[in-house]
Amino acid sequence: MSKTLSASLEDYLEAIFHISAQKQAARPKDISKRLKVNNSSVTGALKLLAGKGLVNYAPYEIVTLTGKGKTLAEDIVRRHETLRDFFEKVLAVSHEDAEEAACKMEHVVSREVLENLIQFTEFVETCPRGGSKWVSGFRYHCDAGGEHADCEQCITLCLEDFKQANAGDKTGEAVSLHELNPGQKGKVIKLRAKGEARKRIAEMGLTRGALVEVERVAPLGDPLEVKVKGYHLSLRKEEADTIDVERI
Amino acid sequence: MKASIKVALAGNPNSGKTTIFNSLTGARQHVGNYPGVTVEKKEGTCRHGDVQIQVVDLPGTYSLSAYSIEELVARDFIVEEKPDVVVDIIDASNLERNLYLAVQIMELGVPLVLAFNMSDTAKARGYEFDLETLSELLSAPIVTTVGNKGEGITELLDAIVSAAAKQDTWQSAKIVYGKEVEEELAKLAPLVARETAAAEKYGLRWLTVKLLENDQSLLEMVSSPELLAAVEASSKHLQGIFGDPPEIVITDRRYGFISGACTETVRSTVEARHTMSDKIDTVVTNRLLGLPIFFAMMYLVFQLTFTIGDPFMGWIEQIFGWLGGIIEGFWPAGSESALKSLLVDGIIGGVGGVIVFLPNILLLFMAIAILEDSGYMARAAFIMDHLMHKIGLHGKSFIPLVIGFGCTIPAIMATRTLESRRDRLTTMLVAPLMSCGARLPIYALIIPAFFPQQWHAPMLWIIYLIGIILAIVCAKLLRATLFKGESTPFVMELPPYRVPTLRGIVIHMWDRGWMYLKKAGTIILGISILLWAMTTYPKKEVFARDYPAEIAQLQAAYPKDTGVKNAEALQAKIMNLQQAQRAEELTYSIAGRIGHGLEPLLKPMGFDWRVGTALIGAFAAKEVFVAQMGIVFSVGEADAESEVLRDRLRENYTPLAAFCIMIFCLISTPCMATIAVTRRESNSWGWALFQLGGLTALAYVLTVFVYQAGSLLSIGTG
Ligand SMILES: Nc1nc2c(ncn2[C@@H]2O[C@H](COP(=O)(O)OP(=O)(O)O)[C@@H](O)[C@H]2O)c(=O)[nH]1
Numbered sequence: 001m002s003k004t005l006s007a008s009l010e011d012y013l014e015a016i017f018h019i020s021a022q023k024q025a026a027r028p029k030d031i032s033k034r035l036k037v038n039n040s041s042v043t044g045a046l047k048l049l050a051g052k053g054l055v056n057y058a059p060y061e062i063v064t065l066t067g068k069g070k071t072l073a074e075d076i077v078r079r080h081e082t083l084r085d086f087f088e089k090v091l092a093v094s095h096e097d098a099e100e101a102a103c104k105m106e107h108v109v110s111r112e113v114l115e116n117l118i119q120f121t122e123f124v125e126t127c128p129r130g131g132s133k134w135v136s137g138f139r140y141h142c143d144a145g146g147e148h149a150d151c152e153q154c155i156t157l158c159l160e161d162f163k164q165a166n167a168g169d170k171t172g173e174a175v176s177l178h179e180l181n182p183g184q185k186g187k188v189i190k191l192r193a194k195g196e197a198r199k200r201i202a203e204m205g206l207t208r209g210a211l212v213e214v215e216r217v218a219p220l221g222d223p224l225e226v227k228v229k230g231y232h233l234s235l236r237k238e239e240a241d242t243i244d245v246e247r248i
Numbered sequence: 249m250k251a252s253i254k255v256a257l258a259g260n261p262n263s264g265k266t267t268i269f270n271s272l273t274g275a276r277q278h279v280g281n282y283p284g285v286t287v288e289k290k291e292g293t294c295r296h297g298d299v300q301i302q303v304v305d306l307p308g309t310y311s312l313s314a315y316s317i318e319e320l321v322a323r324d325f326i327v328e329e330k331p332d333v334v335v336d337i338i339d340a341s342n343l344e345r346n347l348y349l350a351v352q353i354m355e356l357g358v359p360l361v362l363a364f365n366m367s368d369t370a371k372a373r374g375y376e377f378d379l380e381t382l383s384e385l386l387s388a389p390i391v392t393t394v395g396n397k398g399e400g401i402t403e404l405l406d407a408i409v410s411a412a413a414k415q416d417t418w419q420s421a422k423i424v425y426g427k428e429v430e431e432e433l434a435k436l437a438p439l440v441a442r443e444t445a446a447a448e449k450y451g452l453r454w455l456t457v458k459l460l461e462n463d464q465s466l467l468e469m470v471s472s473p474e475l476l477a478a479v480e481a482s483s484k485h486l487q488g489i490f491g492d493p494p495e496i497v498i499t500d501r502r503y504g505f506i507s508g509a510c511t512e513t514v515r516s517t518v519e520a521r522h523t524m525s526d527k528i529d530t531v532v533t534n535r536l537l538g539l540p541i542f543f544a545m546m547y548l549v550f551q552l553t554f555t556i557g558d559p560f561m562g563w564i565e566q567i568f569g570w571l572g573g574i575i576e577g578f579w580p581a582g583s584e585s586a587l588k589s590l591l592v593d594g595i596i597g598g599v600g601g602v603i604v605f606l607p608n609i610l611l612l613f614m615a616i617a618i619l620e621d622s623g624y625m626a627r628a629a630f631i632m633d634h635l636m637h638k639i640g641l642h643g644k645s646f647i648p649l650v651i652g653f654g655c656t657i658p659a660i661m662a663t664r665t666l667e668s669r670r671d672r673l674t675t676m677l678v679a680p681l682m683s684c685g686a687r688l689p690i691y692a693l694i695i696p697a698f699f700p701q702q703w704h705a706p707m708l709w710i711i712y713l714i715g716i717i718l719a720i721v722c723a724k725l726l727r728a729t730l731f732k733g734e735s736t737p738f739v740m741e742l743p744p745y746r747v748p749t750l751r752g753i754v755i756h757m758w759d760r761g762w763m764y765l766k767k768a769g770t771i772i773l774g775i776s777i778l779l780w781a782m783t784t785y786p787k788k789e790v791f792a793r794d795y796p797a798e799i800a801q802l803q804a805a806y807p808k809d810t811g812v813k814n815a816e817a818l819q820a821k822i823m824n825l826q827q828a829q830r831a832e833e834l835t836y837s838i839a840g841r842i843g844h845g846l847e848p849l850l851k852p853m854g855f856d857w858r859v860g861t862a863l864i865g866a867f868a869a870k871e872v873f874v875a876q877m878g879i880v881f882s883v884g885e886a887d888a889e890s891e892v893l894r895d896r897l898r899e900n901y902t903p904l905a906a907f908c909i910m911i912f913c914l915i916s917t918p919c920m921a922t923i924a925v926t927r928r929e930s931n932s933w934g935w936a937l938f939q940l941g942g943l944t945a946l947a948y949v950l951t952v953f954v955y956q957a958g959s960l961l962s963i964g965t966g
Contacts, residue, residue: 191496196315197737199461202499203311204739205345208492210503216529219538222634223643223738225529229344232529232742234630236637239737 005052007107010076011035012045016055016063017073025062079106082118090124092139129158173247177212177226178240185213186245193242205229206243252300253412254329258322258353259337260346261308262623262743264365267395268337269305270755272405279759287321287664296405299412304331310345310741312352313458313495314465316667326356327450332412335361335404340370340377340392341744343514347506350386351423357451359411359418360388363404367392369744373523378513385509387421396749425457425501428489432460432482436475443472460486461495525623525744533627542631545624546650549615553608553654553685560607568600589784590777597875598776603769604871605655608685610761612654616647616662617756621748626740633738639720640727642666643738645675649719652682653712656922658760659684660929670731674723676926677939680918681719683712686870690913693874697894698903715914718946775920779839779865779872788836795829827881834880839864853912853951854905854959863912869919904964908955916947 005013015034019026032042043059050057054069065073080102087098109117124135180186188210191198205228206212215225215232223234235243257272259265269277273292290305306325307318314320326334334353338346353360364370364377383390389407393400411418424430433456440456441447446469447455458466459479470476486494532541572592579588619625625647633643644666652659659679666672695707799822806818834840835857843861850860858880865876874893881896897906918926918939927936958964 191492193737199313199495199499200315200737200739202496203313203315203348204741205348205503207496207500207503209500215526216533217535218533218630218634219535220631220634222637223630225533225630225742229342231342231345232744234626234633234738234740234742236633236738239739 005072009045009049010107011103012042012049013054013065013069013073014076014080016065017070017077020065025064027062031063076106079109079114082114082121083109086117086121090121090135090138092135092142174244175247176241177214177235177243177245178224178237180212180214180245180247182214182216185211185248187211187248188243189246190244191242192244193239197239198242201235201239201243204233205231206233211248212243212245251298252302253332253409254302254304255408255412256304256306256325256329256331256334257337258306258326258334258349259308259365260310260339260349260741262741263308263337263339263346264393264395265305265308265337266755267749267752268335268363268365268393268401268404269303270751271395271398271401272301272303279763287317294405296409299409301405301408304329309349311349312356313461314463320465326353326358331358332415333359333361333408335363335408337363337365337395339366340364341366341373341375343370343375344503344506344510347386347509348502350388351502351506354386354388354420355423355451355454355457357418357420357454359415360420361404361407361411362386362388362390363400364390364392365395367400368394368397374517376515376517378515382509382513385421385513387419396752422453423502423505425498428486429460429494429497429501432486432494433457436460436478436482439472439475439478443475444470457498461498462493523744528745529627529742532624533630538631542628545619545628549612549619549650552615553612557607557611561604564604564607565600568596568603572596586784590780593784594777594780595773597780598773605686606761606764609655609658609764610757612651613658613757613760614753616651617753618748621746621752621756623743623745626742629740630742637738639723640731641675641723642668642671643740645671648675648679649682652679652684654685655764656680656682656684656918657764657925660922660925661760661763663929670727673930673935674726674731676929677726677935677942678719678722680922680939680943681715681722681915683715683914684870686919687913689871689874690866691910693877693890693893694897694906694910697897698901698906711910711914714911718915722946775867775869776872779876782839782842782864783834783837783861783876785837788833791829791832793828795825799825831880834861852955853948854902854908854955855912856900858900859909863916866913867920869921870913873913902965904955904958907958907964908951911954912947912951914947915950916944918943 012031012035015031016026019030019034023030028039028042028046031046032039035042046055046057046063049055049069054066054072056064056066083102083105084098087093087101088095093101174189175186177186177188188206188208190208191201191206193201210228213227215227217224218234223236224240225232225234226240227233257265257269269290269292273294276294277290277292279288279290287307292303292305294301294303304325306322309316309319309322312319312323312326314323325331334356336346336350336353338350340346350360350362362383364379370377379390379392389411391400391404391407393404425433433453436459437452437456440459441452444455446466450458450466455466459470459475460482462483467476467479470479483494486497490497492500531537534541575591575596576588579585616625619628629643629646631643632646636643636645645663648659648662648666651662656679659682660676663672663675663679666675691708691711695704699707802818802821802825806814835844839861840857842864843857843859846860847857850856855863858877861880862873862876866873877897878890878893881893881900901909923936923940926939927933930936
């Protein structure tokens, strides 16, 4: 698709997309202003685009994107944003430079390269070996030159951070027993059921401080099977809901 | 030393209590009921040396709070009957929870012997016990046993006898509930001693603790407003301190005491995270496989019950037929003796009608015993609870309802496993809608008579399905009206899987079989005789036509040498006459008159007086319906396979009316025995009669609707 359009035509399409997003419809004047080109070039470009069925255009009227044009424009915008984010967030390039570079590269990058770039950006953000610290490490590297700090310590720190991040916000978190997934454990903090039911639950060994592990959920999704004091007990979700536990 | 002592066996469910009881008493046991309630009471005796020991099996419970009738019964027995020794059977492989009951018995101050049963399993799981220290901490002798191998029984008896000898000086361990609770207990105790008469019986400390624990059944006994106010105040005070009501604090402390004792004396040598039982469970209660396995199990139970049971049923029928023939032989052929009729038709027929279901019942209970002893039953409840909860019942209700497909009597008896009265009554009341085995002969007779081959199976399914749907609707309705309120919590133990023992299964089968013969059998037999009388008397003396004369005329008109064909035709004509006479006799009998009397009521359902007469029989026991139809149509001995009877039915009824007969038999009038058992299990004639009236009314309304709608649309009227 994009191969049939020249780089400048893609720029026009992108401009129309942005202008319409702001003002519903684009006038040729807005386009020439945004792209810093003269009116006659705009008219020519619009005629070409209309010929390809991408915009609805008649002289002296406002310009709108056709369905096909819109799809294409969205694709271009997405490529632009992906590239810009990569330059800015991963390669630590300034916002303006990132915008400019993205503007130029968006027309030539193939779909596959683009997809992988998106994946990579995501990966860097989430992988514990990457992450914001790693990126800022790279920034430091750019600023300070090739000096390397103690790699071993860096990795150890990273590992500790990871452990904490994974467990830190989970352990000690007070949830109801119902919210634990099979295989997760907790320690009973409080029984919120009333009367007989509460007494029964306590008598079966779910007393304060008792360790419980959710073993499984029944095939129809309701009673839970938990392990407490070394034996197996089944509880309905509504009862499990009244048991507050601390995640372990 | 006393020459005779009384011992009560207490213990958690699944601790092997029944097994130990059987080992102790062998065959010298009998089953009764605790007075006033429907909890089974097993008693037995044994001798040890020169001491005669009476053993009472208390119901299996997790605690002694008044949570269920069973707990109340166990507690009252210990308090009121003052056994010389209480033996607590403990599943040593699940020590902490099992000790919770022990601790409560301990607090009652009775001499207590702990049997650490399942010690083989405990060992296999890598537990090691310091029994000496534990015994000291709990101030109770401990004996290790392996119930299913009979190990440790002699030692247990030794311990019982020596504990009984020490009962006057028995000193129980005391649990200290912590400063705050103890302060309140000390404050309340003098008041309890002064204001209640029961303090002596229960023990002052125990009673005070229980009152603070908000034990409803004991609080009801307290009449002093001063004491009630003081308990209330203490309770508020403790709630303020702990943020939990005292019963929870006390439970916490008991478990605290137990875990303190256990950390000191129990060592776990291997970390057995995944036992065999866990592995089985990952398959059996698996998200995907759980339901298919469950249905396969249910299918197997039914195959076992009916496929294996059927030949036995055939043999039993043959034996009784043969017996009837022999007795008939004592009288000259064609005799009209009333005694002969009573013996052959009334008694032998009645006894046969009772015994014929014995194979099914025994096999069904064998299957149930296997499922129960192996631990699968709890899984079945676990798997089905979601569905059952939706219709306002408990997962455990599923089991009685499934049994209901076999026979309603044991189904109603099985509702005992339900803890809440509401769940229990609802299940009991709708259980007859599960089409029982005794109704099968009715369908088996009617369906082939009226419907083409390819419709036989679907028809049967439709009938069963109607029952199930109605049961769901009725259960929902009951829970929304009469039994409104919170459903009981589903806190149910999933015991480890075990290989059931043959002995356990046989005893279970024997118990249930005997119960059936005794409770249901006597009623069925009684009603059979009554029915025989109702269909025989009063005897008709003057007939509309002179049958003997007409028969003689016919015989005279056919010379002997006219060939086989003519002789057959002659026989047929004579038969017609005899049947007409029999029908005339029946019309004249009490049953016939009632049937006739009911006809205006039955008409809207498409039934005639004959169906009415047979329905009277069906009230005795559903399967009597078929035999009764046979008599009414004078086709002699009729069973579900009788083609002659089917022909007669086809001549007299439309398929629509036949379908209505099946629906009516499905829903209406649970048999006499059902009513009797419901009365016994609910402890009230009110519920039994409500069940009878409600179901009959439902059946009537529904059948009238189906018949009238069917007639209007001309479905099955041809
Ligand atoms: N391994 C093992 N199984 C036992 C022992 N005692 C009983 N059982 C089995 O445990 C199951 C439940 O026993 P039962 O007496 O019905 O338990 P109850 O519910 O307490 O009456 C049965 O299958 C017994 O065979 C024991 O000491 N060791």
